[in-house]
Amino acid sequence: MKLTGAEIFVECLKREGVKTLFALPGGVVLKIFDVLYQQKGLDVILTRHEQGAGHMAEGYAKATGRPGVALVTSGPGMSNVVTALVDAYMDSVPLVCFSGQVSTNMIGNDAFQEADNIGLSRPCTKYNFLVKDVNDLAVTIKEAFYIATTGRPGPVLVDIPKDVSMNKADFTYPGSVSIRGYNPTYEGNKWQIKQAAEAIAKAKKPILYIGGGVVFSGASEEVRELAEMCQIPVDMTLMALGAFPGEHPLSMGMMGMHGTYWANMAVHYSDLVIAVGSRFDDRVTGKVSEFCPHAKIIHIDIDPTSIKKNIHVDIPIVGDCKRVLRELIQVLKATVNGDQKDLRKPWWNQIHEWQRAHPLTYDQDSNGPIKPQHAIKRLYELTKDRAPIVSTDVGQHQMWSAQYFKLSSPRRWLTSGGLGTMGFGFPAAMGAQAAFPDKLVLCVAGDGSVQMNMQEMATAVVHKLPVKVIVINNRFHGMVRQWQDLFYEGRYSSSDLSTTPDFVKLAEAYGAVGLRAKKVSDLDTVIKEAIATDGPVIVDVPVYPYENCYPMIPAGGCNHEMILADSPELKKKMEANGKVTPEDKDTVLTA
Amino acid sequence: MEHIISVTVENKFGVLSRVAGLFSGRGFNIESLSVAPTLDPTMSMMTIVTSGDDRIIEQIVKQLNKLIDVIKVVDLNETEFVERETALIKVHTKAEDRAEALRITEIFRANIIDSTPSTYTIEVTGDIKKVEAMINLLQPLGIKELIRTGRVAIARESIRPALAQPKRVAKE
Numbered sequence: 128m129k130l131t132g133a134e135i136f137v138e139c140l141k142r143e144g145v146k147t148l149f150a151l152p153g154g155v156v157l158k159i160f161d162v163l164y165q166q167k168g169l170d171v172i173l174t175r176h177e178q179g180a181g182h183m184a185e186g187y188a189k190a191t192g193r194p195g196v197a198l199v200t201s202g203p204g205m206s207n208v209v210t211a212l213v214d215a216y217m218d219s220v221p222l223v224c225f226s227g228q229v230s231t232n233m234i235g236n237d238a239f240q241e242a243d244n245i246g247l248s249r250p251c252t253k254y255n256f257l258v259k260d261v262n263d264l265a266v267t268i269k270e271a272f273y274i275a276t277t278g279r280p281g282p283v284l285v286d287i288p289k290d291v292s293m294n295k296a297d298f299t300y301p302g303s304v305s306i307r308g309y310n311p312t313y314e315g316n317k318w319q320i321k322q323a324a325e326a327i328a329k330a331k332k333p334i335l336y337i338g339g340g341v342v343f344s345g346a347s348e349e350v351r352e353l354a355e356m357c358q359i360p361v362d363m364t365l366m367a368l369g370a371f372p373g374e375h376p377l378s379m380g381m382m383g384m385h386g387t388y389w390a391n392m393a394v395h396y397s398d399l400v401i402a403v404g405s406r407f408d409d410r411v412t413g414k415v416s417e418f419c420p421h422a423k424i425i426h427i428d429i430d431p432t433s434i435k436k437n438i439h440v441d442i443p444i445v446g447d448c449k450r451v452l453r454e455l456i457q458v459l460k461a462t463v464n465g466d467q468k469d470l471r472k473p474w475w476n477q478i479h480e481w482q483r484a485h486p487l488t489y490d491q492d493s494n495g496p497i498k499p500q501h502a503i504k505r506l507y508e509l510t511k512d513r514a515p516i517v518s519t520d521v522g523q524h525q526m527w528s529a530q531y532f533k534l535s536s537p538r539r540w541l542t543s544g545g546l547g548t549m550g551f552g553f554p555a556a557m558g559a560q561a562a563f564p565d566k567l568v569l570c571v572a573g574d575g576s577v578q579m580n581m582q583e584m585a586t587a588v589v590h591k592l593p594v595k596v597i598v599i600n601n602r603f604h605g606m607v608r609q610w611q612d613l614f615y616e617g618r619y620s621s622s623d624l625s626t627t628p629d630f631v632k633l634a635e636a637y638g639a640v641g642l643r644a645k646k647v648s649d650l651d652t653v654i655k656e657a658i659a660t661d662g663p664v665i666v667d668v669p670v671y672p673y674e675n676c677y678p679m680i681p682a683g684g685c686n687h688e689m690i691l692a693d694s695p696e697l698k699k700k701m702e703a704n705g706k707v708t709p710e711d712k713d714t715v716l717t718a
Numbered sequence: 719m720e721h722i723i724s725v726t727v728e729n730k731f732g733v734l735s736r737v738a739g740l741f742s743g744r745g746f747n748i749e750s751l752s753v754a755p756t757l758d759p760t761m762s763m764m765t766i767v768t769s770g771d772d773r774i775i776e777q778i779v780k781q782l783n784k785l786i787d788v789i790k791v792v793d794l795n796e797t798e799f800v801e802r803e804t805a806l807i808k809v810h811t812k813a814e815d816r817a818e819a820l821r822i823t824e825i826f827r828a829n830i831i832d833s834t835p836s837t838y839t840i841e842v843t844g845d846i847k848k849v850e851a852m853i854n855l856l857q858p859l860g861i862k863e864l865i866r867t868g869r870v871a872i873a874r875e876s877i878r879p880a881l882a883q884p885k886r887v888a889k890e
């Protein structure tokens with residue numbers, strides 16, 4: 128039987144096991160939306176902006192490990208989703224995005240709402256397809272899902288011209304695909320793995336430096352086994368949080384620009400760095416030429432281009448993290464046979480000393496304004512029993528969330544790492560909530576970031592996605608303000624957000640619930656109330672605006688040279704600036 | 719250092735822009751690039767002349783390999799290879815220079831492929847040294863137009879006798 132392109136599209140998604148589609152219609156995709164309207168089994172979540180659709184698909188993918196799917200129209204629909212594609216490409220998120228295109232005979236004529244979707248998405252997708260013939264549609268969709276989800280995952284775009292969605296073809300869904308130029312390497316080289324095992328057995332001061340690849344590859348168990356067997360401390364990148372339990376005694380927390388003192392000191396002074404599914408990003412390495420100067424480096428990654436891109440590697444192993452670690456553990460079991468506690472003891476003593484010397488701290492005066500760290504820490508403590516999924520936006524609140532949320536399992540941490548996309552958090556949380564309707568999903572947002580995709584509150588209300596958004600409201604682009612205080616003599620050029628809207632009223636305007644914690648003693652009750660509320664909630668937490676996020680490695684600085692607190696002068700200045708009581712803030716907010 | 723990289727790609731729409739986009743997006747140099755179909759019409763062969771230190775060349779090769787439409791990448795600098803380039807050179811020829819132009823053409827075993835009373839168009843093929851030497855010699859006569867194909871290169875077959883007989887696949 129012949130099906131239209133639109134029907135083939137829907138059939139293919141079903142065969143791929145897609146349950147949820149994040150979408151926004153337009154002229155050239157109306158045929159597809161018409162078929163979507165008449166089918167059952169695929170949930171269509173109508174977003175209010177295509178960027179929202181893209182980030183929701185990302186959140187869905189990060190939380191489930193299955194590809195997120197978005198559908199947008201040609202021209203502006205496509206250009207609006209580009210940010211999400213760039214974000215997904217940077218963070219290796221499996222995404223299949225379908226865009227509408229003008230009819231094949233109009234392509235290239237500057238037709239209404241025509242854009243070069245292939246050109247726009249080429250640098251921000253793992254691959255992209257323009258489907259010129261309805262007979263190619265099914266096989267293209269199959270290939271798109273295959274490419275998005277295998278090897279190093281990433282976004283794939285399929286551009287479907289209007290006539291292709293209307294034309295008819297016989298439908299058969301291919302069982303498998305083979306692409307001669309695409310053969311990811313999954314098994315690590317055995318000889319290299321043996322070298323790695325020998326280096327680990329000998330090392331006195333080894334460190335595991337794990338990244339998002341551990342999450343995608345599902346290698347958490349293996350990391351844990353390796354770390355425990357060889358008593359190796361585990362540094363996590365921003366993308367890896369949750370891949371190793373944050374409260375595990377071997378966990379060092381996050382490393383990098385705002386990582387913990389001990390995580391950064393340990394990597395700097397280590398004699399062996401075991402990088403797993405991480406890519407030596409500049410936010411992690413600091414000054415490349417002085418990154419872990421004393422260490423041999425083992426690098427395990429599925430993407431050969433990640434290896435030796437920024438940093439010289441002594442033992443490169445291309446392969447899937449999980450399989451390589453399995454093999455490595457087997458070799459180590461046979462050679463190390465057991466206890467490395469004694470060998471590592473001096474190293475751990477040193478680490479414990481660092482931990483005691485500079486723990487994460489902040490001062491919370493119980494009658495003073497709420498400190499952002501305190502709000503985030505309480506949120507963590509009050510929700511951890513429910514194993515929430517946590518998303519963040521970008522800025523100070525993101526870094527504090529990374530420091531204080533000690534997640535016990537992977538796929539519960541949704542954050543924009545590589546691109547640092549403000550506005551990611553809320554839609555990403557909604558995407559995760561769509562996948563897990565019964566889980567507690569939190570979004571820790573900044574008052575700046577959250578306004579970048581606030582419109583999606585309408586989507587959350589209509590589709591009953593009960594995300595709890597906690598706005599750490601410092602009435603600044605806080606991270607920008609921090610850099611201005613540290614490096615630009617406190618000139619707050621375009622970082623002041625004092626015209627921030629009243630988030631409680633804003634929530635209510637959308638038909639959601641708005642709550643506010645005015646003082647420290649409100650925090651727990653308000654958080655509990657938010658969690659007990661059925662639908663989506665915005666919790667506005669006006670916080671002390673002049674808090675800076677530490678530790679901090681200034682851009683281009685060395686990992687062991689962290690700024691740990693405001694300098695005395697800056698501290699004085701911050702205190703003078705900060706003479707705003709919570710009550711004052713409240714009048715400002717509601718004025 | 720200069721490297722010549724030979725890249726076998728799918729012969730389909732958009733592949734050139736993926737390769738070019740990779741080079742521009744990552745700040746790699748392209749000194750020249752030539753592309754044409756192979757014996758198998760589903761594939762094309764690109765010869766890319768680029769430069770960079772070892773780390774950059776390693777990245778270029780890996781990044782090319784990562785492109786899904788790329789089937790095979792060979793850094794020819796790792797082997798022995800031969801390279802050729804063709805240039806078409808249109809020179810002004812005043813009456814008194816025409817003999818000199820012909821002589822240079824002969825020395826380089828080049829061909830005159832078009833001639834008018836005031837110009838010769840000369841075709842020269844050879845390695846880059848030869849092509850550039852010829853251009854340098856013709857310059858004083860006045861080059862009106864110059865077009866070069868960019869280099870193509872192919873690995874030398876190893877001279878072990880067993881391998882020395884290539885299958886006759888193409889006619890001369």
Ligand SMILES: Cc1ncc(C[n+]2csc(CCOP(=O)(O)OP(=O)(O)O)c2C)c(N)n1
Pocket residue numbers: 520521522523524525547548549550572573574575576577599601603604605606607
């Ligand atoms: C889309 C986008 N635009 C600009 C930036 C640059 N930027 C990084 S952090 C930041 C401020 C974020 O402010 P807010 O969301 O209030 O978070 P805070 O730092 O105050 O916690 C800005 C503007 C960005 N990361 N993303």
